[in-house]
Amino acid sequence: MFEPEQIERILIIRLAPLGETILTTPVIRALRQHFQDAYIAYMVAPTREDLISANPHLNEVLTYQASVPKLIYQLARRRFQMAVVLQPTFRLVLHTFFARIPFRVGFETNAGGKKLMSLAVPNNTALHETQRYLDVVRPLGIEIIDDEPEVFVDSAGIAWMNNFLENQKLNDSSPIIGLNPGAATTYRRWHASNFAILGDQLHETYGAHIVITTGPREGELARQVADQMSHSPVIVNQATPMQLAALLQRCNLYISNDTGPMHLSTAVKTPTVALFGASNLIQWAPPWDKHAVLASETCPLMKTLSSKEWDTHTDQARENLAAITPDAVMATVEKLAW
Numbered sequence: 115m116f117e118p119e120q121i122e123r124i125l126i127i128r129l130a131p132l133g134e135t136i137l138t139t140p141v142i143r144a145l146r147q148h149f150q151d152a153y154i155a156y157m158v159a160p161t162r163e164d165l166i167s168a169n170p171h172l173n174e175v176l177t178y179q180a181s182v183p184k185l186i187y188q189l190a191r192r193r194f195q196m197a198v199v200l201q202p203t204f205r206l207v208l209h210t211f212f213a214r215i216p217f218r219v220g221f222e223t224n225a226g227g228k229k230l231m232s233l234a235v236p237n238n239t240a241l242h243e244t245q246r247y248l249d250v251v252r253p254l255g256i257e258i259i260d261d262e263p264e265v266f267v268d269s270a271g272i273a274w275m276n277n278f279l280e281n282q283k284l285n286d287s288s289p290i291i292g293l294n295p296g297a298a299t300t301y302r303r304w305h306a307s308n309f310a311i312l313g314d315q316l317h318e319t320y321g322a323h324i325v326i327t328t329g330p331r332e333g334e335l336a337r338q339v340a341d342q343m344s345h346s347p348v349i350v351n352q353a354t355p356m357q358l359a360a361l362l363q364r365c366n367l368y369i370s371n372d373t374g375p376m377h378l379s380t381a382v383k384t385p386t387v388a389l390f391g392a393s394n395l396i397q398w399a400p401p402w403d404k405h406a407v408l409a410s411e412t413c414p415l416m417k418t419l420s421s422k423e424w425d426t427h428t429d430q431a432r433e434n435l436a437a438i439t440p441d442a443v444m445a446t447v448e449k450l451a452w
Contacts, residue, residue, distance in 0.1 A: 121196050124152050125189065125215065128200035128247075129159040129178050132355060132374030133398075136165060136381045137243040138200050139263045141251055145198070146171035148256045155192065164355040165378075168268040182209070189213035200247050202237045204229070220250055239420065243397055262402050265381040271360035274353075278361065282348045289322040292362060292379070293347070294370035295339050296332040301424070301431040303371055304389045304438060306335060310342035312369065312440040316447070317345040325350060325365065327358065327375055367452045369443060372398060380405055385452035389438055390416065392424040392431030406446050410434040 124145060128138050135158060145154055155174040156166055163175045179185040190213040197210035199220030210218050211230045218230060221237040228234040235249050244261050252258065279285040295309045313324045324347035328336045336349045350361065358375060362368055363382035370376035370386065372393045379386040380400045388400060390409035395416050399407045409416055413434050415427060424431055 121149050121217075122152050123192065123194045123196075124149060124154045125176075125192075125194040125197045125210070126154065126156040126200065127178075127197065127206050127210070129157075129203075129206070130162070130201070131159075132162070132165065133377040134243065135159075135162045136263050136265060136374070136377045138247050139166070139169070139265065139381065140244050140258070140261050141198065141200065141247050142166070142169060142171045143260065143264065144248065144251055144256050144258055147259065148251075148254070155194070157189075162355075165265060165359075167356070168266040168271075169264075170266065185209060186212045189215065198250060200250060207231060219254065239394075239397060241397070242399075242401060246397075263377065263381040264383075265359050265378060267360045267363055267382065268356060271354075271356040274357045275360035275364055278350075278357075279364070284323045284325070284348065289320055289366040290325060290364060291316050291320070291322045292325045292327055292365040292368040292370075292384075293339070294327045294368065294373065294375050295335055296327075296329045296375075297371040297373040299392075299425075301428040302373065302392045302435075303335075304391070304435050306338040307342055308438075308440050309339045312443055313339065313347055314344050315440060315444055319444070322366070323348065325361070327353070327361070329373070329375070367447065367450070369447075376400075385450055387443060387446055387450065389435065389443070391433075391435030391438070392416075392427070393421060394419060404451065406450050408438050408442060408446055410437055 153173045155176055156172055157176040157178055160177050163177055167175055194215045196217040197215040199206050202221040202223045204223040204226035207230050217232045219233040222228055222234045233253055238246055248258050293309050293313055295306055297303045316322050317324055326336045326339055326347050327350045333351055340347050359378055359382050362379045362384050365384050368379040368384050368386045372390050376388050386405045388407045
């Protein structure tokens with residue numbers, strides 16, 4: 115086994131959507147705490163570099179390239195000694211092998227099993243995603259002190275947020291509550307009318323500014339919520355991940371479907387209420403104290419089905435979300451320390 119003083123250059127790889135990228139951040143922190151003087155780089159999917167660009171535990175952020183020869187050259191010339199591959203993809207293991215990275219750790223891959231791996235762990239999807247990723251580095255003798263995800267906001271993100279609040283006249287003493295009605299699939303979306311009712315209740319009860327965040331191609335959904343509200347909310351369109359992180363960090367509370375911005379909110383330590391209807395709670399629900407999860411208590415599928423398997427149970431998913439009422443969310447908000 116390598117001793118910490120023998121590892122000086124480390125590469126982390128995870129090509130993932132927004133939420134999954136965020137949930138790998140405890141691995142970054144754990145590696146830095148163990149290999150304090152190492153050069154640590156993270157290779158992410160294109161457009162995801164913004165999420166970790168300000169992470170102080172990293173020396174460099176790399177973007178995955180479609181050209182395999184260029185990619186391998188990019189890695190080889192950096193002379194990494196260890197690759198930490200945080201997805202069970204044999205192609206990525208091959209890349210690190212051809213880049214002559216001698217020590218390769220990660221999951222047993224879908225196509226190659228333990229082939230070309232110095233250390234391979236089972237891909238245990240019965241765990242929360244953060245714990246699944248941390249399982250990759252635990253065999254290195256790394257003690258996990260903190261398993262919460264973290265996203266750091268840079269000065270440009272803060273400047274954008276301050277300018278946004280000033281322009282929208284949100285920079286007074288009133289609390290700011292964010293609502294996120296979108297999700298990757300329609301059956302993971304709590305109904306727009308529920309978000310509208312909830313937004314008005316939150317404004318009336320707490321005197322809060324209501325901000326509706328949207329993802330790509332979700333502008334119409336945000337307008338559907340706003341049009342049904344008595345109070346006029348502010349809609350956030352086309353914010354970058356870093357800008358959204360800055361805004362969510364400024365929010366006093368965030369209420370979201372199970373989607374990437376929900377994970378981003380927890381990572382900037384904003385109290386978050388997550389609405390689940392079609393995801394594995396064990397794998398994806400935030401387990402940390404300052405957040406809350408609302409989900410069907412009677413649906414056993416929510417602890418067994420993978421995200422993809424829910425595609426064939428869409429009626430059950432909608433039924434699960436329909437069972438969550440605005441009053442139930444308000445009751446949860448009242449109990450949450452925020």
